[in-house]
Amino acid sequence: MIFLYGVVLLAGIANAVQPGQTTQLARSLGQPFTAGLVSMFVGTAGMFAIGLLSGHLTVPSLQQAGQTPWWAWIGGLVGVGLLLAQLFVAQRIGAAPFLAILVTAGVATSIALDHFGLVGFEVHAAGPMRLIGGALMIAGVTLVALS
Structure with a gap:
């Protein structure tokens, strides 16, 4: 693994x-x-x-x-x-904002895909830890993009 x-x-x-x-x-x-x-x-x-x-x-x-x-x-x-x-x-x-937004958008989308079992993914509930992690990524990308 x-x-x-x-x-x-x-x-x-x-x-x-x-x-x-x-x-x-x-x-x-x-x-x-x-x-x-x-x-x-x-x-x-x-x-x-x-x-x-x-x-x-x-x-x-x-x-x-x-x-x-x-x-x-x-x-x-x-x-x-x-x-x-x-x-x-x-x-x-710039590379940092581009990738930060790209990855954060991917994580946020992935949480939804997992939660609803869309496009072939198994269902993995969007529990509090995943939602907090997604929110922290959004906060992080804001800091990277604005600096």
């Missing part, structure tokens, strides 16, 4: 670094949308290669495709929204 927390820790670090990489690519190429496409292509190629190397890349059957909720198919568009925010917002407001 500790290994999984380590993986999430690395993902959090990557989440802080990626906006700078993406906006630098946009500066170098002179066009944010081109940089976004390059970033998405490199990510797609990376997922393809990892899937092939791991032996876990398959094409879904028609039955699997038909049983999948419609909203599960458009997750990549969420990634596009995040990429656009990186390209057009992160450099303007």
Whole structure:
């Protein structure tokens, strides 16, 4: 289990670094949308290669495709929204406020997703400790964003 927390820790670090990489690519190429496409292509190629190397890349059957909720198919568009925010917002407001708002919004949303068991998550009640933790994150992001 500790290994999984380590993986999430690395993902959090990557989440802080990626906006700078993406906006630098946009500066170098002179066009944010081109940089976004390059970033998405490199990510797609990376997922393809990892899937092939791991032996876990398959094409879904028609039955699997038909049983999948419609909203599960458009997750990549969420990634596009995040990429656009990186390209057009992160450099303007700074890395710390950008990531603080991003993570805090994610935690607040996650509390609701868990509480109601939405988008495939198991139900985990939003008890007092989770709500206090979310409120503290909102207070923290306010301090980071205003300084």
